[in-house]
Amino acid sequence: MAGSSVSVDYSQAMNLEPVAAGDWLVVAPVLITMLGGALCLMLRKNTDLQPKLGVSFLVLLVVASAGLLLRVLDQGVITMVMGGWLPPFGIAFTVDALGATLTMIGSVVALCAGIFGMSTVDSTGRRYGFYPFLLLLMTGVCGAFLTGDVFNLYVWFEVLLISSYGLLVLGNDRIQLDGAVKYGVLNLVGTNLFLIATGLLYGMFGTLNMADIAGKVAELNNPASGTLATVAALYFLAFAMKAAAFPVNFWLPASYHTPNIVISAVFAGLLTKVGVYALIRLFVLVFPKSLDYMADVVALVAIGTLLVGAIGALAQSEVRRLLGYLVIAGIGSMLAGVAIGSEQAIAGAIFYAVHSIIVMTALYLASGVMNLMAGSYDLRKLGGLYQKNAAFAAVFLILAFAVSGLPPFSGFWPKVVLVAEAFDDSRAWLGAAILLSGFLTTLAMGRVWIYAFWRGGPEGTADGQSVSGDGAATMHLKGGTVWLPLLILTALIVYFGLQPEWMMDLSQRGGNSVVNPLGYLRSVFGGEG
Template identity: 55%
Template structure:
């Protein structure tokens, strides 16, 4: 005879039964916001005049969400949300710590500046074919990569930002853009394939893709699986995405081809996602294997810095020169990863924040300089100082910052990295950082002397000076915003320094990160 009594099933051992705190929804708020705004902009893509009025306030709101998330993490420590109510490691987790939240906020600020600049730089055709929807889709991918706690989900967000970047790269469909997009697509697809192979290999070893779970299980697997091979695959894949030596050649071959605002966003954001992913994998998941590969990473860092600086010296085009400066900056960040000390990692985090802001600003400034000079050729441009004094002053500040000169944002992370190198006896790595800073100063100084300080020749340029009028709101406002941050961080570095040091501690000792995913310590 069947019983009429109902059996109560306790789901608390397998599923999350309590509602998430309201503040914890900030973990996924940037992703949801970017996807919703991107879909809305796609629906109004034919009304090109309306798009900036939706996109720019939307990007401002994204910055506020990112700032609220960072404040939440600073106060409460790493925060985790798991999708589908399944407990980790079965549910896909989004886990955010200081590093992820800080880079997410910096990326949002760079995108906000790019969105304002794009209102003047991208024509009606570019808007119609999806500049702003692609921008929000790319930001969804970037934000997702910084916030996810699942390594396969990291792959998915890489794919999202990669698809969006393809769309942004070919806006305009010019021959140079198609050529640059082909090189960009091929090398990034190779890197993505390597990433996927490594992730399949990782799942075969651990049976899980949750980063916190892998970090807990890795020590017991070191004698049972070829972990060095696994980490080497990730180093190659993420090194290619970050444009590190010897797989850096795709960047200067492609970043000079799209619209200036697109190049600015790529230079400021995309390569930093590769650096972040490599930091997360090597420092949190496989620190012992990183120690084995530390000297190799240091050699890669030194070669990347030198090639970037030397390449910048050889360029005659504004945008190509900046592409090599991006590469050199990647080498500086790899130096901190090679050291893997508290000072080295905090220097890398600080430099990543600095580079995201400065490289975005430099590309925007270069776009305005090209309008004033009539092209991107360093040799043919002249007289920008006399015709556009404000632009010249801002550019000089950015040149000082990218060279690592005081009192601007690039000075402090290089000081931290040099000291961290000397502390462990890596004097040669400290020397490379200083020498590349000197070479970078020469490279940007050459641009200043030839294109800005050198007087204009003839009266034809004077007539052109009257014709080239830069819009204070669309052209100067985003550049002024980013440059102000460069100056403020340089003069008052304490806040970013404290965040970088805390982020470094959380990366090197991920106890709080793991506890946020497994609060009871009962991981599967």
């Protein structure tokens, strides 16, 4: 009736309390990178301003990510819902120690890549979008790490994939276009599987909020039957493709060596880790009982990934292709932690993911420096780099030890945890595969060291001689923007190796938040969790 009023209780569907100022840090990484990408895109013709703008926004991203991590460590899991609509009605950003840690490390790596690109990305690359694509890539990466909604996980995957396509073809060389086609086709298949699985999941539960699904799955009498088993299998295949796990790993070494080396570094550091993160989040948090009956399959995939990556690296004579296979081998170690599934094993996988993000980015940047010094990525054309720069040789040796899992660097501790958990879980063959992969990786990196650094010069030259890069390339080495990112990443590798307690604590908190998700559920639904 006209003039009548109806009292509506919005408290049942909406959060009527104002958002705490500190909780805005939950969405700050996404907002900063989105705004920075848009601004850099609008000013893309000003190629001199692009690096300054891009790096400035990446610095803000690191600050915001650090603040978010500190708040999560202080307050516990934090949830922020869009529009104030309560879960499961509203889209939720839910951040625990796992998501905050990976966001922080990813931000540092992106900043290092942005600084390195100031010298190695030319004006054409800047004009056609290196910094806008990099920032928007980080929008997708951060969104994936921070979201609490499965469909929005898919959306953020799409954001980072679209940005990665732009970065992959930047330069328009024929080899880049070939690599982009292989990269795009496999990721398109994985994306479609992801979307199909998400549709089936929504049909089963009527919600895509991760916490809500986790609660409903826990109430099922037989979570290993019917549609949920199909959904779990589809998700595993989709994320295995995106993580470049065996046997769907062949797209990575066919594409990661094609773009500018700083782009390869970002891809190697971040993109496959988002796939592993999604596996941990969904299989350990959302439907852990599905992992119980799939554990042996995941373990076999982990072993195949470990060995294919390490053996593939041994067979390469081109440094970038060799590093691509090492990315794959690292994914195998993380999948081993997922297969075991214990809290300590998941913590080991998280620690290894952090280590791999840093060390693979650093190794690709180091290979770029090798190319600047000698004019090639081909081991047959490299040599004498120790005589040219002993300090760089020492840095590369540290990276070689770290990626092989040797002490006293960052790769040693997570491998110790994973191997110990494998033996405790009566999966000695999985622990043996981790050790064998590390041994083969040591041989592969030792071969790079001997060919590129230790011997006097390339094949066909007298001892003590070496091919030099062109004059323009050599000039880049005189700037701090090439050396600073490499030194920052190497320092982190040494620090996490010598003082692993802080990162181990973060990893254990991240593992606990997914294996024992009560805090995660309470953050989303309050006392009902």
